[in-house]
Amino acid sequence: MRIYQAKDYNDLSRKAANIISAQIIMKPNAVLGLATGSSPIGTYKQLIEWYKKGDLDFSEITTINLDEYRGLGPDDAQSYYRFMHENFLDHINVNTNNTNIPNGLEMDSEKECGRYNEVIAKSGGIDLQLLGIGLNGHIGFNEPGTTFDKETHLVNLSEATIKANSRFFNSYEQVPTQAYSMGIKSIMQAKQILLIASGENKAQAIYDTICGPITPMVPASILQLHNNVTIVADTDALSLILKEHEILKGGQLK
Ligand code: F6R
Numbered sequence: 001m002r003i004y005q006a007k008d009y010n011d012l013s014r015k016a017a018n019i020i021s022a023q024i025i026m027k028p029n030a031v032l033g034l035a036t037g038s039s040p041i042g043t044y045k046q047l048i049e050w051y052k053k054g055d056l057d058f059s060e061i062t063t064i065n066l067d068e069y070r071g072l073g074p075d076d077a078q079s080y081y082r083f084m085h086e087n088f089l090d091h092i093n094v095n096t097n098n099t100n101i102p103n104g105l106e107m108d109s110e111k112e113c114g115r116y117n118e119v120i121a122k123s124g125g126i127d128l129q130l131l132g133i134g135l136n137g138h139i140g141f142n143e144p145g146t147t148f149d150k151e152t153h154l155v156n157l158s159e160a161t162i163k164a165n166s167r168f169f170n171s172y173e174q175v176p177t178q179a180y181s182m183g184i185k186s187i188m189q190a191k192q193i194l195l196i197a198s199g200e201n202k203a204q205a206i207y208d209t210i211c212g213p214i215t216p217m218v219p220a221s222i223l224q225l226h227n228n229v230t231i232v233a234d235t236d237a238l239s240l241i242l243k244e245h246e247i248l249k250g251g252q253l254k
Pocket of ligand 1 (some may be wrong): 005034035036037038039040066067131132133135138140141202
């Protein structure tokens with residue numbers, strides 16, 4: 001694991017965008033695994049800016065998103081489809097035929113998960129998977145307790161995740177209780193993984209991911225076993241690790 005400390009969210013977003021840019025420049029037809037949520041918004045903004053300047057070309061890129069709420073589709077303001085189009089895809093020259101998000105409107109979960117696994121397989125594999133991390137250590141919507149051997153599957157969202165995500169909805173009751181998500185197995189098959197985290201409320205999840213035991217109770221801890229993981233986190237998200245580092249150097253806990 002490579003861990004980069006960013007000063008703040010802006011710095012984190014620029015660093016993450018630089019890593020993704022490098023991937024696009026080195027492989028113009030790369031397959032990018034993408035995430036939604038607050039964490040990647042700044043990264044997408046930065047990539048859009050560089051695209052508009054003429055520094056990046058997405059015309060041969062394929063994108064494959066991690067997840068989508070079951071029951072929401074393009075017409076729903078809170079769907080991940082809308083999030084991705086509004087925050088990224090509509091502002092770059094990606095071929096929309098090459099953009100992939102689970103279809104939340106397909107109620108036959110076996111059919112949709114099978115289709116999505118095919119999409120991933122046919123793409124030739126994800127070159128770079130961008131990940132945020134949940135307060136409970138989830139990646140994608142793989143909640144604590146999910147086994148590591150899953151591909152795309154139907155998830156019952158945990159109460160903690162529903163509560164955390166209710167900030168994007170008018171009320172807690174409006175948050176869907178299920179989602180389609182790439183599984184840990186699919187994520188671990190990506191050639192490179194870039195996890196970003198910002199804010200003190202992510203400090204425990206980041207600490208457990210990097211320093212804790214590998215356990216399904218902290219889904220992101222499995223990343224310790226991947227051979228090409230980069231974590232870019234701001235000082236607040238790294239605070240518990242930095243504190244421990246101080247103690248190990250012989251400093252006193254202040
Ligand atoms: C989103 C996703 C989730 C988020 C995580 C963090 O596609 O898969 O795992 O990355 O919930 O969300 P934010 O960035 O909003 O804190």
